[in-house]
Amino acid sequence: MWLHNANTHAYLSVWGSFPFFIKICFAISVVALAGILFAMTSIIAKKLAKKKEEQRSGLITERINEMLLSAVVMQQREDTGIITKKDFDIRPLYTLGLSAKKVKKILVNEMLNYRNYFSGTIADRVRRLYISMSLHEEAYARLYKGNWEIKVNALSELYKMGVETDHAYLLELLNNNDRYIREFARLSLMKFTKRDPLQFLRELNEPISQWEEFEIFLLFQQKNDFTLGSLEGLISLDKEPTVVSLCLQLAVYFRQWESVPLILELIQTPDLKLRAEAITALGKLEATDSAKYLIAIYPGQAHVIQLKILATLGMIRSGSYLRFLENEFISSQDFEIKKYASDAIIKLYPLSKITIDKLMGNAEALNQKILNHSLNPLLNTL
Amino acid sequence: MKHFLDHFFESYQNVVFVYCCTIYSIYALLTLFSYLSILSNIRRNTIRENLLLIQSPLSPGISIITGAFNEEMTIISNVRSLLTMNYPAFEVIIVNDGSKDKTLEKLIEEFTLIEVDFAYHYFIQCQPIQRIYKSENSAFSNLLVIDKINGGSKADAINAGINASSYAYFLNTDVDCILDKDTLVQMIQPFMDDEKRVIATGATLRMANSCIIDSSVLVKARVPRAILPLFQEIEYIRSFVLGKMGWNLVNSIPNVSGGLGMFDKEIVIKVGGYDANSFGEDMDMLMRISKYMCETKQEYAVRSIPQSLCWTEGPQSLKVFKRQRVRWGRGLYQIFSTYYKLIFNPKYKKLGMIVLPYNFIFELCAPLIEFLGIICYIYLIASHLINWPFAIILLVFVYSFSVFITLLSIVWDQLVIRRYSLKEVLRLCVFVFIEPFIYHPLVMVFALMGYTNQFFKTKSNWGHMERRGFGKTEKAEVKVINATVI
Incomplete structure (x- = not known):
């Protein structure tokens, strides 16, 4: 005991003689070494837990998919009969190693996937199943929780499931501090x-x-x-x-x-x-009526706007301003103006057939190249 | 003289200590920032479904631009892979940068290409274009091949591609990179969802060396078996997941990798495209576009996402690795000789007050300070001026802290990547402990060589990494592992 105390005393006196910065470094090293141990343990533990959970959720997802397939896809009847909780009993899945909450989460995700990839009757059946299983009520409950992430996920779930939410509450959410909550509240209001x-x-x-x-x-x-x-x-x-x-x-x-x-x-x-x-x-x-106005404002516009006007004249296809396009194509020194004018002229085909022939006959090398580019179907596929 | 040296090195110890503590404090802060940034990304991804971008007729088009120089071994499968991206509107532009092998011939044959009369305009400078090809097969209607005179750099090839691109955004990648099918949907997301104008986005790169790849599609991701790529993978995780994601939180990302970066084309053209003479063209580009945004008083953001979307073949031989790192060192030195006036210039906001000062002090100067520190250490040992108990405590401090930070970056990485088995992750972790003794000194020495070469303007070129191509089976994959990279 006496020896132990003497050692402790000696260590403490050595420690006491260390300058402050060395003490700090020593302390940080201890924290870092503990951190290394923690990081390694965390990697191993999380990886193992994840693997186990993935295996279980994979199995549950598979079962849920089978159930959904038979309840909503393979269902031949076109009636609007409600699939009840009894018809779609997920309780046996609770024994497969994941909590009821996680099983329900998998189910909702799969339902959302079905709604993403199917439309019409199948999407509607999924929605009705979601409601008959009272999953919407659970989403409603989450909607009133404080955490933004839970709230926004609940909002998004209800929105994607096509389930109407309390109108007054959505209006209230329009003033929420979080932009995602405001966004989904807006989307829901517009949807319903x-x-x-x-x-x-x-x-x-x-x-x-x-x-x-x-x-x-x-x-x-x-x-x-x-x-x-x-x-x-x-x-x-x-x-x-x-x-x-x-x-x-x-x-x-x-x-x-x-x-x-x-x-x-x-x-x-x-x-x-x-x-x-x-x-x-x-x-x-x-x-068509706007073409005249666009040409009138054309000279005073920025380059990017001039390009848009030329492209628009091609889309309008009235052909009334072919002369203007031709003039821009020939007289402009700007490559992009020429290119956009040329594209517009080609778009006006067959109205512009004579103009194209004329330009092809007289065009200088660059203009010829631009016209060839606009005329080439391989270059205008995007 | 001895007295002076004793005094100098004793004072220098204090400088190194303060420097080390500062950089470690910043790393600690970045670790926290990156965690918050990754969490925010994960949360956003639960709300934002990529399917919307695939369904929406409003999704913006993207041009994938990549240069190819002597890539006949891999070009076909790589282009095929690029053509199968999961996105509604994109084009693939391959710039054959004067290849001396059969890269172009193989492309022509495989994709039934024919020469087209393309009205090509040099919006940004590059070496002359010789020919432009499009496919007669409508299945490849979004493929454009440009054949140009070799410009001696990737930058020149990308500039040529930008000039011919049709869309408002472009993805700059290397033709040998293996991209995830969702690369475009993932990388365009920040452009669509940010409150500021996003001018560039980057994502995490990884090493493809030991991965199982079939026809340029990643079948199984594996940690590299060869030692250099393995260390490089650790370095990439630290740099992308911890560094860039940390800086992402405060909108101060210094660089978007040349291996995978998406850009706003309008801004890139306004700054004159990539600098073909730069050895660090990717960082140079980010500096230029950020500088432009500050000078034109526009709010902007550069974003990084933690998802691993790109697998690239890392150098396996020391010779190629050295060439790569010397070039990067030159590039960094070049950046600061070009943009030094921006450092601590409040006009350039975060670029001038955070990005450049941090990178100058803790990236450019780090190898110099470290090298001088090693000399100081040796001198103090030789002069018996060293206090061994203190020296050991300080060494343990430096070592344990750097290992801890790197391990945390792997923990953070595991939040987003699910591709590695526990065995693979543990392999990474084990090498984290060795990295400071083997890899780090190499990186430091090669960076210093790069600075010296740039200082004395030693003639150098980009060099080319010959590739064996990625095999389909395990057997073929072993070939890649054992390949001698010239």
Whole structure:
């Protein structure tokens, strides 16, 4: 005992004689060595646990798939009969090594996969099965939890399953601090509003990401229980550019020719990107009447806008401004202007047949090359 | 003189100590940042389904651009692999950079290519284009092959591809890289989802040396068997998963790898494309586009994702490894001789105040400080001025901390990669303990050689790594492992 104390005392006196920075380094080394041990243990433990879980979840996924196949895909009856919990009993799966919560999570993921890859009756059956198994109620419960991740996942699940959520609560979520929550709340509101789903875009004052733009566009593409209302107030200089950009895409997709005057007004925007999108939208809508206006503003426009105008004239296909395109092709010294003019002229075929023949006969080397490029079907496949 | 040296080296010890503590504090912070960044990526991926990009008619087109120089062994399977990417709108542009073997002939034959009258415009400078080919077969309608005069660098080939590209975004990769099928959907995501304008995105690269690859498709990912690629894999994990993901959180990524990077074409053209004379063209590009965004007062972001999407064949011989690292060293030196005026210049925001100062002090200067530190150590030992108990404590401190940080990067990596078995991961971990003694000194020496070459402007070229191609079976794979890389 005495010896032990003497050793301890000696160690402590050596330790005490160490400068402060050495003590710190020593302490950090001890922490690092413990960390190394922890990291190695964690790698081994997690890898083994993951492997086990993957094996179990693989088996459960397989079983769930078999059940879903027979309940919703192989089901011959076209009736709307409800598949009950009793018909789709997942309780035996709880004995396969994963908790009931995890089994349900696998089931919901598989259901979402089915909804992604199937449409019509099968997608609807999956939805009804989801509801009859009260899985939507569990999602509702998660929706009111504080954690953003749980909330956003619940919102996304309900949205993708096509299950309506409490309207008032969704409106409340529109003011949430998290952008993903606001986004899914918006999507859900638009999905389940029949009369004027665009009202939520009208009230929107923040930019939307391109991803959300894609989501909303896809939603409207697949939504068949509504008519797209007027885009007045949405395709506007005062509106958030990202929202306007989305509405331009919607106007084109739904062939909303009544939006053309709004789009023409939008061309005055100082935002070059938006102006370019507006001009392209006119082209895609084949707004013949807008060609005159586009040519009138052409000289004062930025290079990128001039290119868009030329491309749009090709899309409009009226052929009335062939002379303008020909002139730009011949007289411009800019390669891209020539190229875009040439592409537009070729797009106007057969209206432009005489012009093409004339240009091919007289064109100098570069112009000839550009025309050949535009004419080559192998180069215009994208 | 001896008195001066004694005094100098004793003071230098303190400099090294402060330097070491600072860099370790930054590493500790990066470890935390990268963890948060990876978690955020995982969470986002549970919400964002890539299927949307595949279904949406609005998804932007992407041009995959890659240079090929004497790649006849692998070109066909690699191009085929690129053509099967999981994305709705993309084109593949192969720039044959004056190959002396049958790269072009093989492409022409395999993909039924014919020469087309392409109106090619030099938006950015590159060596003259000789011919451009498209396939007559509609199955390969998104393939474009450019035959050009050799420009002596990958940068020149990529510039040639950018000039002919049709889409607003391009992916720069090496033709021998094995890409995951979801590379495009994964890498375009930050461009679509970020609140700022994203100008470049990178992802994690790994070593393909011992992987089982069938027709340029990764069948089984394995940790390299050969020692140099294995160390390089560890280095890549640390650099991509810990370093870049850490910097990602504060939007200060210094580099998007030349092996796999997606860029906003408009900005790249505005800065004049890649610098064909640069030895570090990838980092140079990021510096240029970031500088441009700062000068034009535009908000921007450079992003990195933790997913491993690209497998590349690492050098197995010391000779090739040395050539690669000397070139990287030259590139880094070149970067700072070009952009030194930006360092601590508040006009360049994070680029001037974080990215460049950090990389100057802790990347460029590190081999120099370390080398001088080793000399100092030897001198102190020889002069009996060393305090052994302290020296040992400090060595254990440096060693244990660096091993700990690297192991943590492997733990973080395991959060996103599921391809390796436990045995493979443990193999990586074991080599983490050896790395500081073998690999690290090599990297330091080769970096210093690179600086010296650049300082004295020694003539050098990119060199070329001859490849054996990836086999289909285990037997063929062994061939790759044993191949002598010239």
